[in-house]
Amino acid sequence: MSGILVYALHYDGAFNKNSLGAVSEGARLAGELGTECHAIVVGEGVSDDLAGQLGNYGATKVFRVNGPEGLAQPVVDAMAKVATDNGHDYLLFGGGLLGFEIGAGLAARLDAGVVMEVTEVEARDGKLVAKRPILKDSQVSDVHYRSKVGVIIGRLNAFEVKESGSAAAAVEDVDVEFQPHSLKATMVNRGEQRGGDVNIEDANVLVAGGRGLGKKEGFEQLEELARALGGAVAATRAVVDAGWFPYAGQIGQTGKTVAPKLYLAAGISGAIQHKVGMQSSENIVAINKDSNAPIFEFSDLGIVGDLNKIVPKLTEAVKAKKGS
Amino acid sequence: MAAPSEYPPPVDSAAEFIGPPTDPEDERIEVGVAIVGGGQAGLACAIRLLQLLEGDPELTEQLGEVPVAVVEKGKVAGAHQLSGAVMNPGPIRELFPDDDAWPSYGPVEGETVYFMLNGKRAVPLKPTPPPFRNHGNVVVSLAELNRWLAEKAEEAGAYLLTETAATKLLVEDGVVRGIRTGDKGRDKDGGEKSNFEPGSDVVAQATVLAEGCWGHLTGAALKGLGLAAQDPQVWALGVKEVWEVEQPFRKVVHTLGWPLRPGAKYKEFGGSWIYGMNREGDKPKVSIGFVVGLDHTDARLSVHDVLQEFKHHPLVRKILAGGKRVAWGAKAIPEGGYWAMPKLHAPGLVLCGDAGGMVNVPRLKGIHYAIRSGMLAAETIYGQLKAGSTDFSSYEEAVHDSEIGKDLWESRNMKQPFGRGLVVGGAITNAMVVTKGRFPGGHWATHRDADSPVTLSDRDKRYPKPDGKYTFDKLSGVFLTGNATRDDAPSHIRIEKRVPREVAEAWAWMCPAAVYEIPEDAPRSGQVDLIVNPSNCVQCGAITAKGGRLTPPEGGDGPMYQIT
Numbered sequence: 001m002s003g004i005l006v007y008a009l010h011y012d013g014a015f016n017k018n019s020l021g022a023v024s025e026g027a028r029l030a031g032e033l034g035t036e037c038h039a040i041v042v043g044e045g046v047s048d049d050l051a052g053q054l055g056n057y058g059a060t061k062v063f064r065v066n067g068p069e070g071l072a073q074p075v076v077d078a079m080a081k082v083a084t085d086n087g088h089d090y091l092l093f094g095g096g097l098l099g100f101e102i103g104a105g106l107a108a109r110l111d112a113g114v115v116m117e118v119t120e121v122e123a124r125d126g127k128l129v130a131k132r133p134i135l136k137d138s139q140v141s142d143v144h145y146r147s148k149v150g151v152i153i154g155r156l157n158a159f160e161v162k163e164s165g166s167a168a169a170a171v172e173d174v175d176v177e178f179q180p181h182s183l184k185a186t187m188v189n190r191g192e193q194r195g196g197d198v199n200i201e202d203a204n205v206l207v208a209g210g211r212g213l214g215k216k217e218g219f220e221q222l223e224e225l226a227r228a229l230g231g232a233v234a235a236t237r238a239v240v241d242a243g244w245f246p247y248a249g250q251i252g253q254t255g256k257t258v259a260p261k262l263y264l265a266a267g268i269s270g271a272i273q274h275k276v277g278m279q280s281s282e283n284i285v286a287i288n289k290d291s292n293a294p295i296f297e298f299s300d301l302g303i304v305g306d307l308n309k310i311v312p313k314l315t316e317a318v319k320a321k322k323g324s
Numbered sequence: 325m326a327a328p329s330e331y332p333p334p335v336d337s338a339a340e341f342i343g344p345p346t347d348p349e350d351e352r353i354e355v356g357v358a359i360v361g362g363g364q365a366g367l368a369c370a371i372r373l374l375q376l377l378e379g380d381p382e383l384t385e386q387l388g389e390v391p392v393a394v395v396e397k398g399k400v401a402g403a404h405q406l407s408g409a410v411m412n413p414g415p416i417r418e419l420f421p422d423d424d425a426w427p428s429y430g431p432v433e434g435e436t437v438y439f440m441l442n443g444k445r446a447v448p449l450k451p452t453p454p455p456f457r458n459h460g461n462v463v464v465s466l467a468e469l470n471r472w473l474a475e476k477a478e479e480a481g482a483y484l485l486t487e488t489a490a491t492k493l494l495v496e497d498g499v500v501r502g503i504r505t506g507d508k509g510r511d512k513d514g515g516e517k518s519n520f521e522p523g524s525d526v527v528a529q530a531t532v533l534a535e536g537c538w539g540h541l542t543g544a545a546l547k548g549l550g551l552a553a554q555d556p557q558v559w560a561l562g563v564k565e566v567w568e569v570e571q572p573f574r575k576v577v578h579t580l581g582w583p584l585r586p587g588a589k590y591k592e593f594g595g596s597w598i599y600g601m602n603r604e605g606d607k608p609k610v611s612i613g614f615v616v617g618l619d620h621t622d623a624r625l626s627v628h629d630v631l632q633e634f635k636h637h638p639l640v641r642k643i644l645a646g647g648k649r650v651a652w653g654a655k656a657i658p659e660g661g662y663w664a665m666p667k668l669h670a671p672g673l674v675l676c677g678d679a680g681g682m683v684n685v686p687r688l689k690g691i692h693y694a695i696r697s698g699m700l701a702a703e704t705i706y707g708q709l710k711a712g713s714t715d716f717s718s719y720e721e722a723v724h725d726s727e728i729g730k731d732l733w734e735s736r737n738m739k740q741p742f743g744r745g746l747v748v749g750g751a752i753t754n755a756m757v758v759t760k761g762r763f764p765g766g767h768w769a770t771h772r773d774a775d776s777p778v779t780l781s782d783r784d785k786r787y788p789k790p791d792g793k794y795t796f797d798k799l800s801g802v803f804l805t806g807n808a809t810r811d812d813a814p815s816h817i818r819i820e821k822r823v824p825r826e827v828a829e830a831w832a833w834m835c836p837a838a839v840y841e842i843p844e845d846a847p848r849s850g851q852v853d854l855i856v857n858p859s860n861c862v863q864c865g866a867i868t869a870k871g872g873r874l875t876p877p878e879g880g881d882g883p884m885y886q887i888t
Contacts (some may be wrong), residue, residue, distance in 0.1 A: 214845070237811060241857065247812065253803070254811050254859065271799040292789060294797070 027058020205231025212267020270295025328871030356387025365677025402470030538865025
């Protein structure tokens with residue numbers, strides 16, 4: 001049979017948002033192609049419960065492989081075997097460095113075409129077409145696959161998480177014989193690459209602060225608002241540079257790329273270097289006292305005013321609404 | 325009133341950037357000739373040297389495993405290269421007598437010089453003043469030309485060390501012995517990150533400084549090796565955009581006047597260029613740039629914003645109509661001319677191109693001098709190394725005997741008369757070109773750019789608000805250069821951060837890349853504390869002219885110019 005195989009990365013008993021987005025997208029595409037979306041999980045002691053959860057996002061079957069977690073080469077072996085045995089036409093990844101590495105490995109192993117940084121996938125004439133921004137995101141190119149198998153690697157958080165299925169997926173165990181070189185690398189230590197404890201890439205709500213906060217203490221009110229909204233706090237390069245906020249929370253060209261449901265920008269002018277890190281957010285709300293600030297050109301809601309007055313009132317209002 | 329030079333940067337370049345090799349002898353990288361800078365001067369030098377060495381296995385052998393190495397701090401050759409490039413093709417044709425495939429946009433088809441009376445009107449100057457005549461010259465993209473030259477140099481056998489900064493000039497017993505490359509992977513405070521790689525001593529039998537308009541080691545050598553000229557070097561800053569347009573534009577246009585002010589007290593010396601870049605199969609492009617001398621006295625003069633203002637002139641609007649900006653960049657230009665040319669050699673060392681101050685200011689030309697001087701340096705180095713000597717003094721004679729020395733002598737008092745304002749200055753310099761420099765004659769002295777006292781004005785009110793389509797802010801330009809410098813690298817900009825407001829504003833407005841910022845709550849007058857954003861820097865060099873000191877960033881950082 002044919003179909004789409006999606007890699008789902010899990011850690012600490014949960015799938016990351018990016019992977020859930022990829023499974024949701026795989027399910028949507030499989031529906032359009034009239035085929036099935038399968039997922040694959042590699043790890044030690046993955047429970048039926050955890051693997052089966054992917055059914056909620058539209059996976060009809062989950063392949064479970066017992067093997068080292070979070071390393072690329074074992075996953076390449078596992079996916080190569082599963083895809084070959086089951087005849088999957090497309091291998092889909094949510095993105096991230098691990099996805100890039102596995103996808104590249106599979107492309108080499110299976111002689112498959114590979115496209116990375118994909119922001120959209122379309123079913124056209126029974127085949128998938130990957131859309132990929134090029135030339136610094138100024139143009140989008142459509143990429144068609146000529147190879148038997150196509151590898152699609154999404155841009156981080158490009159695919160929306162959608163619960164489409166209702167039942168747990170069937171879990172099928174697969175024995176994979178890992179290549180000797182695949183077991184050479186071992187996980188020594190897991191740490192946040194940029195050293196912080198703020199997980200801004202997975203947050204649905206981000207409250208971001210810029211130099212308009214005036215001083216480091218300005219972040220306290222943002223933290224309070226983020227708590228009220230159930231979100232996290234992020235920052236611009238300028239304030240990270242000034243030492244007001246850790247680098248782990250930096251959004252933009254030289255920081256992280258995020259796409260939360262709500263991005264609230266407080267005291268951020270919105271230079272393009274910042275914009276490229278948050279422009280795919282679903283709703284952008286900006287508070288800035290300068291009505292000429294570029295951020296107002298790409299925000300859904302703009303408030304010209306003093307954030308020191310607006311943010312505390314907003315926090316109160318959110319708390320009041322949630323309390324009721 | 326304060327002058328930026330009253331607040332010198334915390335640096336002693338001769339002591340800090342010149343010294344003996346420090347790596348143990350068996351760990352040094354040995355090359356024959358070390359060339360600093362993969363621009364047209366350095367690459368022409370490499371290519372010419374390898375042409376000469378091709379017929380000389382004996383000297384090639386003596387130069388070792390790596391006869392010619394080119395050290396380039398950009399990601400690729402040309403990455404930091406920018407010019408309003410209407411090139412005199414003489415020297416490149418001599419360098420490649422059998423190969424005319426170097427990338428160009430064809431010969432100049434026509435030209436006009438306009439005097440811009442104001443934001444609406446312009447009058448053509450007829451006949452075209454002699455310095456602006458471009459017949460026989462060719463439009464190129466310097467970044468593109470450099471990439472091509474780098475390929476040719478590698479084909480000929482040069483080793484190109486890209487993403488490598490030359491941070492120290494190695495000098496032992498009064499002889500230049502090579503350079504030291506920069507460390508990589510340091511954090512903001514200079515500490516070693518997990519990916520730290522120390523630099524290396526690259527020792528050479530001859531060293532060529534072809535660093536371009538602002539030379540890190542050139543600056544140190546001028547001080548430490550006593551190469552400085554009679555006059556200080558002075559600079560202009562050019563900011564450039566490339567546009568894709570609907571209708572090909574076939575002329576070369578230069579303008580004088582508006583938005584600059586003609587009065588002598590402003591010392592606003594400069595103008596613009598506009599020319600088409602048309603190539604079969606490509607969308608037609610237009611290169612547009614504005615250049616202003618950095619000795620101006622208005623703290624709020626921003627060349628980037630002057631260019632945006634300039635684009636509002638109907639003459640310019642017509643050319644750019646319906647177009648789209650595809651590139652942006654900035655670069656300083658040495659404008660000191662003849663009297664500011666340093667001594668071009670020291671034992672084991674030569675200076676080429678812009679590093680040697682070789683720009684013809686009235687003709688706005690320097691690319692062909694860079695290529696010529698690179699070739700001449702190669703010929704001297706070849707001859708002297710063959711004779712077992714590191715005395716390269718005959719190179720300087722060769723430069724002065726070539727068209728470089730001749731042209732620069734004839735235009736020796738070019739920029740100085742503009743101290744009397746545009747109209748008087750323009751008349752004097754036209755007469756100068758016609759009389760081949762006999763008029764005004766003598767030696768008109770210059771002063772350092774940073775010695776000009778600066779004052780606050782309301783000029784900034786004239787700058788158009790960027791609309792993101794036709795006029796742009798500085799940071800969108802920086803973004804377009806492909807600059808994505810690591811934020812936690814040590815700052816490569818040495819500058820005094822506590823300065824009077826007018827000096828801080830002069831730097832903030834001048835810098836085309838928004839490197840310098842003044843905190844919003846800083847006092848309106850008196851001392852302020854400058855914020856420096858070194859990762860925005862596009863390596864234009866203006867700050868070195870105006871009282872700071874640029875050093876090379878970590879190799880590979882900075883812009884990635886493609887068609888500038």
